[in-house]
Amino acid sequence: MSRIFNFSAGPSMLPESVLEKAASEMLNYKDSGMSVMEMSHRSKVYDKIIKETEQKLRDVMSIPDNYKVLFLQGGATLQFSMIPMNLMVKNGKADYIVSGSFSGNAYKEAQKYGEVNLAGTSKEDNFSHIPTQEELTLTEDADYLHICENNTIFGTTYNYLPETGGVPIVSDMSSCILSKPVDVSKYGMIYAGAQKNMGPAGLTVVIIREDLIGEPQDKTPVMLRYDIMAKNDSMYNTPPTYAIYILGLVLDWVESMGGVEGMLEHNEKKAAILYDYLDSSKLFKTNVVKENRSIMNVTFYTGNEELDAKFVKETAAKGFSNLKGHRSVGGMRASIYNAMPIEGVQALVDFMREFEKENA
Ligand code: PMP
Numbered sequence: 001m002s003r004i005f006n007f008s009a010g011p012s013m014l015p016e017s018v019l020e021k022a023a024s025e026m027l028n029y030k031d032s033g034m035s036v037m038e039m040s041h042r043s044k045v046y047d048k049i050i051k052e053t054e055q056k057l058r059d060v061m062s063i064p065d066n067y068k069v070l071f072l073q074g075g076a077t078l079q080f081s082m083i084p085m086n087l088m089v090k091n092g093k094a095d096y097i098v099s100g101s102f103s104g105n106a107y108k109e110a111q112k113y114g115e116v117n118l119a120g121t122s123k124e125d126n127f128s129h130i131p132t133q134e135e136l137t138l139t140e141d142a143d144y145l146h147i148c149e150n151n152t153i154f155g156t157t158y159n160y161l162p163e164t165g166g167v168p169i170v171s172d173m174s175s176c177i178l179s180k181p182v183d184v185s186k187y188g189m190i191y192a193g194a195q196k197n198m199g200p201a202g203l204t205v206v207i208i209r210e211d212l213i214g215e216p217q218d219k220t221p222v223m224l225r226y227d228i229m230a231k232n233d234s235m236y237n238t239p240p241t242y243a244i245y246i247l248g249l250v251l252d253w254v255e256s257m258g259g260v261e262g263m264l265e266h267n268e269k270k271a272a273i274l275y276d277y278l279d280s281s282k283l284f285k286t287n288v289v290k291e292n293r294s295i296m297n298v299t300f301y302t303g304n305e306e307l308d309a310k311f312v313k314e315t316a317a318k319g320f321s322n323l324k325g326h327r328s329v330g331g332m333r334a335s336i337y338n339a340m341p342i343e344g345v346q347a348l349v350d351f352m353r354e355f356e357k358e359n360a
Contacts, residue, residue: 005344008322009152009297010175010196013339018249036245041238050239053248060251060259063184063207070206070226071234071244076174076193078224079204080106083170083189084113086216086226088143095119095142095167100127100151101328102172110146113217119145126329127154129289133162144168144188144212150176152196153326155299155333156292161186168212175296177205178254179338180264188212194243196296197338199250203243254338263338270336270345271295277349283307283356301331308332311355318351320344 006013029036032045039046054069063069072078083106088094093115096107099122110116117139120131130151138145145164150157152175162169168188177192184190189208195201206226213226222228228236257263275293278286278300286293286300302308308331312324325331336345 004319004321005340005347006321007334007336007340007344007348009326009333009335010193010337011201012196012335012337014199014246015250015253015339018246018253018339021249022246037242039241041235041241046241049245049248050234050241053244053251056248056251056255057205060178060254061182061184061207066210067184068206068208068210068213068226068230070208070229071239072204072206072229073202073240075201075204076102076172076191077105079172079191079206080109081113082224082226083144083146083191084110084116084217085220085224086214087168087170087189087212088114089214089217090143091141093117093139093142095139095145095164097121097131097136097145097147097162098123099130099148099156100154101326102152102174103146103148106146106148106172114143117142122156126287127151127156128287128292130156130158130292133160136162138162138164138167140165140167142167144170146170146172148172148174150174150179150294150296152297152335153299153329153333155286155288155294155297157294157296159291168209175335175337176294178250178260178263179267179296181260194247196335197250199246200243202240203247205247257338266342267295267336267338270340270342271298273342273345273349274298274334274336277352281352281356283360284352296335296337298334298336299325299329299331300333301325305330307359310359314355315348315351320348320351323348 095117097120098104098107119138120136122129122131145167149171170189173190174192175196178197191206194203213230216225284300315323323332325333
């Protein structure tokens with residue numbers, strides 16, 4: 001069977017050239033006589049891999065020198081706990097914007113560790129928009145404001161960065177990191193599970209301003225302390241070695257695509273193909289407001305559950321996978337992360353047109 005267009009929300013497609021390169025180095029990485037998977041994380045050859053990967057990430061994202069890059073485990077979900085444990089320490093309070101499912105989980109988890117203020121939510125309109133600055137109630141002395149920059153399940157994204165008056169912003173970029181240029185200096189911390197735009201599952205990347213790394217709350221487990229992880233260059237214990245190596249290959253690919261600026265252009269082109277069609281279609285629609293449409297996760301539906309199911313079934317037979325919407329919202333979702341080629345989106349829209357004609 002040939003490779004298919006995989007619209008999974010994550011783990012998701014990786015660039016084919018990355019997989020080929022990894023395959024070619026699988027048995028014997030650069031004359032080391034072993035696979036990267038088999039190497040000691042403390043070996044010279046692996047040390048070069050992790051250091052070069054960090055440097056590539058710094059270069060691609062233009063990360064300022066006063067930010068630490070950490071390679072952790074536990075997924076983005078573990079950050080929902082680590083963030084309050086480590087950062088809710090000065091005034092013991094934090095603001096959270098709930099713009100979807102994952103930010104809701106983060107908000108709930110944080111309540112175990114301090115005073116948490118719901119700074120804004122779009123729950124009442126089923127998360128079809130991102131709360132605007134005017135809709136926010138911010139706390140002046142919050143230790144941080146947590147946001148989820150791209151909502152994977154609902155297909156929404158921020159088109160502005162909240163004005164906080166100096167309160168550091170902590171952003172979950174799991175489903176948008178490396179998809180566009182970001183000014184890292186505007187954030188206190190950025191984090192992402194790797195399994196969408198960065199590489200395989202098992203690696204979580206944290207980019208944190210150094211002055212925010214301090215003594216965590218009492219009894220914070222050693223593995224969950226940013227200070228320990230930073231002091232040990234993510235090597236307090238065995239890091240997810242192979243996933244870090246793949247991230248390095250993905251970053252080479254991003255560079256070859258023109259860096260994050262090139263990625264944005266590529267992603268906007270893909271998203272436009274899909275949204276332009278959705279706007280003109282009489283069968284398919286999206287309920288996401290125009291100014292918050294995600295270029296990574298595109299959600300749509302017909303309004304008829306049976307027809308949605310038929311569509312998903314037929315796309316699977318055509319060689320497109322994972323187009324079913326998240327179980328909590330139904331409908332369809334096309335995740336078109338960095339590695340999804342334009343041809344994949346074009347082929348999907350061609351099929352949607354055909355389906356519309358037959359089912360009008
Ligand atoms: N945040 C966002 C925006 C996500 O899309 C996801 C899931 N893919 C998570 C958090 C949870 O990530 P993980 O499965 O790595 O814990």
